[in-house]
Amino acid sequence: RKEVEQDPGPFNVPEGATVAFNCTYSNSASQSFFWYRQDCRKEPKLLMSVYSSGNEDGRFTAQLNRASQYISLLIRDSKLSDSATYLCVVNQAGTALIFGKGTTLSVSS
Amino acid sequence: GAGVSQTPSNKVTEKGKYVELRCDPISGHTALYWYRQSLGQGPEFLIYFQGTGAADDSGLPNDRFFAVRPEGSVSTLKIQRTERGDSAVYLCASSLTALAVYNEQFFGPGTRLTVL
Numbered sequence: 492r493k494e495v496e497q498d499p500g501p502f503n504v505p506e507g508a509t510v511a512f513n514c515t516y517s518n519s520a521s522q523s524f525f526w527y528r529q530d531c532r533k534e535p536k537l538l539m540s541v542y543s544s545g546n547e548d549g550r551f552t553a554q555l556n557r558a559s560q561y562i563s564l565l566i567r568d569s570k571l572s573d574s575a576t577y578l579c580v581v582n583q584a585g586t587a588l589i590f591g592k593g594t595t596l597s598v599s600s
Numbered sequence: 601g602a603g604v605s606q607t608p609s610n611k612v613t614e615k616g617k618y619v620e621l622r623c624d625p626i627s628g629h630t631a632l633y634w635y636r637q638s639l640g641q642g643p644e645f646l647i648y649f650q651g652t653g654a655a656d657d658s659g660l661p662n663d664r665f666f667a668v669r670p671e672g673s674v675s676t677l678k679i680q681r682t683e684r685g686d687s688a689v690y691l692c693a694s695s696l697t698a699l700a701v702y703n704e705q706f707f708g709p710g711t712r713l714t715v716l
Contacts, residue, residue: 495642499640522701523701523702533709534691534707534708534709535643535691535707536707537704537705537706540702540704578642578643582701586656586698587633587635587645587656587659588633588643588693588705589645590635590642590643590644591642592640592641592642593641593642
């Protein structure tokens with residue numbers, strides 16, 4: 492079983508749609524959680540950290556359920572520029588990031 | 601300010617050759633990480649440094665892979681006797697420290713290695 496599992500998609504949605512990505516992780520000792528965004532042939536970039544209380548940044552909302560070892564990302568009012576691969580990432584302090592395979596989003600006009 | 605830089609951006613080599621990949625982290629970042637990303641996969645951890653020492657090299661696939669960071673800044677990933685399966689994008693990342701729970705890692709653009 493992979494440490495971080497995501498539905499690879501692709502998710503094909505029209506502009507303005509709301510889309511949700513889910514992720515599960517296997518290591519209950521994981522301490523920090525992130526969503527990274529990766530554009531085609533580019534490096535991953537931090538989209539947002541995910542905290543236990545849940546957090547929102549504009550059109551993006553991330554939630555964490557430690558009991559279920561589940562992380563989610565909600566994107567509202569999708570834009571063409573949101574098209575990318577979204578990587579679910581977990582970490583323990585003092586260790587490297589563990590990435591999922593990524594979920595591909597394609598937003599069309 | 602300057603981000604993480606990696607050279608070369610592309611490297612094509614023949615099976616059996618030796619290659620070196622270089623990473624310049626963000627100035628002042630003490631932690632440096634190497635990852636490898638194959639097509640359709642997320643990045644996979646190889647090794648990380650806190651300062652000059654390798655704090656965790658458990659991700660290195662075998663003894664053909666080695667990395668150094670002699671002065672605690674620039675790092676070089678070295679691959680001996682390359683194999684076709686080594687073909688991937690090699691990503692370097694740095695962060696202020698490895699010890700914080702929420703520490704953002706900043707990635708370089710990667711080196712695309714192709715072994716013919």
